[in-house]
């Protein structure tokens with residue numbers, strides 16, 4: 329009897345809620361908003377019997393804007409994800425890396441959760457909502473988005489998916505959780521610094537070449553009054569003087585990469601994530617500055633910073649690196665296998 333252990337899911341996710349495992353979709357296209365919802369992977373706690381992978385050639389996708397579940401070919405689904413999650417202008421090898429990550433994510437939800445992958449939509453393995461599972465766009469939506477470039481871009485994305493057909497990422501004989509994000513800010517995060525759980529393949533690595541991204545560094549400017557009001561909406565008991573606000577911001581605890589874990593503002597301790605949500609920041613790697621009557625918040629990077637940096641992947645591809653090298657760089661110690669070969673793993 330052959331089994332594939334999805335125990336890794338159990339180990340990492342049992343009773344643990346991983347906040348937005350996946351993605352920060354690209355915000356060039358406003359349709360891909362920043363996911364803030366938490367993804368819960370239920371504890372299935374079992375080995376999944378995999379005698380036949382033919383079941384996994386299709387996937388049930390909840391199409392959010394049509395409010396229906398559609399069964400589709402897995403590879404066709406992956407095309408719609410790559411097209412939605414990464415700019416088509418990116419290098420071919422980066423698109424291929426994205427295709428393998430997207431396929432792995434979809435399959436992990438499909439297999440490990442056996443039809444309940446997207447807990448928001450019963451019967452669906454995944455949904456097309458980037459705030460919950462991963463973004464997906466239909467051909468119609470892509471025609472609209474790409475206009476006259478549709479044929480060229482669709483052919484390019486299709487090639488990236490075809491060239492990696494059936495390939496998925498595994499660690500310790502189990503599918504991985506292929507977290508990815510847009511821009512790390514120069515170095516990716518260790519998983520435990522962001523989500524508490526130490527995941528062996530989600531290790532911090534330097535991620536050069538991201539600076540070309542227009543959203544590498546962004547600023548949000550709010551008046552001092554607005555700054556205080558917004559914080560008070562979240563924490564009504566906040567005490568913060570309008571004068572010398574910066575001196576009342578203390579104990580800023582950062583990850584080694586620079587993302588804010590916690591900080592004290594006035595009498596209240598906030599999580600970096602709270603501040604990110606309150607001021608709609610692109611990441612938790614932020615700093616404050618006072619300018620006249622305003623507070624300027626400078627933000628580095630885009631997304632949670634764990635796993636593959638999409639801009640970093642593109643920079644590697646520009647340097648001639650292949651998709652497998654990119655994936656092995658951002659996911660420490662993983663292997664790339666064909667879905668069919670999952671059958672050959674003996675337990």
Ligand SMILES: [Zn+2]
Nearest residue numbers: 446455460461
């Ligand atoms: Zn979902």
